[in-house]
Amino acid sequence: MTIQLENPKARTGLETLSPSRAGDFKTCPRLFKFRAIDRLPEPTSVYQARGTTAHLALQRLFDNPISERTVDKLFDLFRDAWTEIRGDDEYTDLFEDVEAERSWGIESMELLANYFTIEDPTTFDPEDRELDMLEDLEGITIRGILDRIDRDSDDRLIITDYKTGRAPPERYALPAFFALKIYALLIRNRLGETPKEVRLLYLNGPTLYRLPIDDRQLDAMDGQLRALWRAIERALQSDRFPARTSRLCDWCSFKDICPAWAEV
Numbered sequence: 723m724t725i726q727l728e729n730p731k732a733r734t735g736l737e738t739l740s741p742s743r744a745g746d747f748k749t750c751p752r753l754f755k756f757r758a759i760d761r762l763p764e765p766t767s768v769y770q771a772r773g774t775t776a777h778l779a780l781q782r783l784f785d786n787p788i789s790e791r792t793v794d795k796l797f798d799l800f801r802d803a804w805t806e807i808r809g810d811d812e813y814t815d816l817f818e819d820v821e822a823e824r825s826w827g828i829e830s831m832e833l834l835a836n837y838f839t840i841e842d843p844t845t846f847d848p849e850d851r852e853l854d855m856l857e858d859l860e861g862i863t864i865r866g867i868l869d870r871i872d873r874d875s876d877d878r879l880i881i882t883d884y885k886t887g888r889a890p891p892e893r894y895a896l897p898a899f900f901a902l903k904i905y906a907l908l909i910r911n912r913l914g915e916t917p918k919e920v921r922l923l924y925l926n927g928p929t930l931y932r933l934p935i936d937d938r939q940l941d942a943m944d945g946q947l948r949a950l951w952r953a954i955e956r957a958l959q960s961d962r963f964p965a966r967t968s969r970l971c972d973w974c975s976f977k978d979i980c981p982a983w984a985e986v
């Protein structure tokens with residue numbers, strides 16, 4: 723008699739891992755379970771709506787000729803993008819009234835204007851934007867969307883991620899590079915070229931954090947990712963996803979149902 727072992731990945735539908743979900747598992751395995759396995763809905767916040775709309779506007783800014791990449795054009799693109807998506811179900815009840823929506827729009831534009839204090843979009847054309855990365859690392863399929871990739875004057879690749887949330891103090895910035903280092907690894911695998919640098923561009927600061935990249939770091943990330951994947955497989959097999967409390971719990975959508983906070 724052959725005993726058929728159930729594949730937990732097939733049962734849970736976990737076929738791919740995004741850099742964000744990998745980061746979730748590292749931060750708190752229970753958070754990973756809520757999001758990636760149980761796929762519990764999370765209420766959309768005004769901050770997420772701002773992030774989505776600002777990303778669309780920044781992405782489209784580079785569709786325009788260099789001479790038209792101005793602050794006013796970016797504001798127009800933001801308004802157009804919001805008009806386009808505000809009817810989606812997830813945004814329907816986001817604002818109490820028109821005044822609240824208007825204030826949100828003004829605050830968003832103020833943040834967007836900060837973009838021009840960090841870089842000048844009239845001095846370069848990106849190599850690629852909104853790049854859909856789907857790469858197989860011998861058993862782990864990683865999927866995610868990369869905001870932007872450029873070539874610098876030395877013809878080296880630079881990876882940039884836009885952030886609309888508040889920039890962390892420099893001493894806490896390193897963990898925020900985790901997902902970008904995964905993208906750098908995927909780019910190396912796909913193009914056979916090691917990116918020179920990854921950048922986190924925080925509109926709310928405004929701040930630009932830069933991290934130089936080399937093959938040694940990417941080899942280490944490759945090992946870390948494989949170890950993380952093995953840990954996820956073990957967690958799936960045993961159905962053990964411990965809750966790991968931290969200051970991030972205050973922003974977690976699942977705090978009300980999290981076992982770590984059940985008796986607090």
Ligand code: SF4
Nearest residue numbers: 750965966971974980
């Ligand atoms: S509340 Fe904290 S411990 Fe619980 S799932 Fe969220 S991040 Fe993890």
